[in-house]
Amino acid sequence: MLSVDEALDRLIDGRELSARSIDDFIMRSKHYPTSARYVAGLANYLYGVMARERAAESGNPDETPAGDGYQAKYDQAVEILRNFDRPPAEAICGIVAFHYNQFKRAMTKTRSQRVAEASLRLQSLLTGQPTALGDLSLTPHSSLDRALSDSVIEQVLQWSTIPLDGSAAPDVVSELTSGINTQRFNDSLKLHLVAAEHTFAAGDLVSAKRHAENLRHSRLTEDWYAAFQTRVQL
Numbered sequence: 001m002l003s004v005d006e007a008l009d010r011l012i013d014g015r016e017l018s019a020r021s022i023d024d025f026i027m028r029s030k031h032y033p034t035s036a037r038y039v040a041g042l043a044n045y046l047y048g049v050m051a052r053e054r055a056a057e058s059g060n061p062d063e064t065p066a067g068d069g070y071q072a073k074y075d076q077a078v079e080i081l082r083n084f085d086r087p088p089a090e091a092i093c094g095i096v097a098f099h100y101n102q103f104k105r106a107m108t109k110t111r112s113q114r115v116a117e118a119s120l121r122l123q124s125l126l127t128g129q130p131t132a133l134g135d136l137s138l139t140p141h142s143s144l145d146r147a148l149s150d151s152v153i154e155q156v157l158q159w160s161t162i163p164l165d166g167s168a169a170p171d172v173v174s175e176l177t178s179g180i181n182t183q184r185f186n187d188s189l190k191l192h193l194v195a196a197e198h199t200f201a202a203g204d205l206v207s208a209k210r211h212a213e214n215l216r217h218s219r220l221t222e223d224w225y226a227a228f229q230t231r232v233q234l
Helices: 002-013 019-029 033-057 069-081 087-099 113-127 143-148 151-160 170-182 185-201 205-213 222-233
Strands: none
Touching (some): 002 019, 002 033, 002 087, 019 033, 033 069, 033 087, 033 151, 113 143, 113 151, 151 170, 151 185, 170 185, 185 205, 185 222, 205 222
């Protein structure tokens, strides 16, 4: 499988994700038949990334049918890759778990430290545990973490790591809040949660309450919402 990982590195180094580059990766990996299932899992994920990037480039939001194809590929990839103890497999499983708000799973993927720490932060917020409020963007992250994320997940990851002590740069917060409505529900949930905590810490209770209201009816955030209402009333 090391040879397959090397073939993947070659694809990444080429800085081009296309049907041809994925096919080239598959062809180079065919020399290692015992790794065929591992290759299939990686290829499924890469095709999913390509589908999502093309939908974004064409202006189709994720909610439309044109943006839906990537999720099936991500699901197929994780179904296979979760059985492999390889750095790319773990990175992909962590990235996809983060996307689906499966924070308990994503926070265990410590080979991708940024994904793990962002997920631990969000899980802690949801469960009322002590939470890292500082700037997590300084957290070291593997090249695979950045290289394998699609551009949408990468942006959500960056926004999820801003400081939650009220010190985040105004331009970053403005970019985050203006981008929420373009996201799928899974990602908008993360961003409303981050925005609510930031604006609360910054003393902007009107904005904090507005972001919190967007989380009112989600089962995932119901405990957080109830606790947050108590906090803003103190």
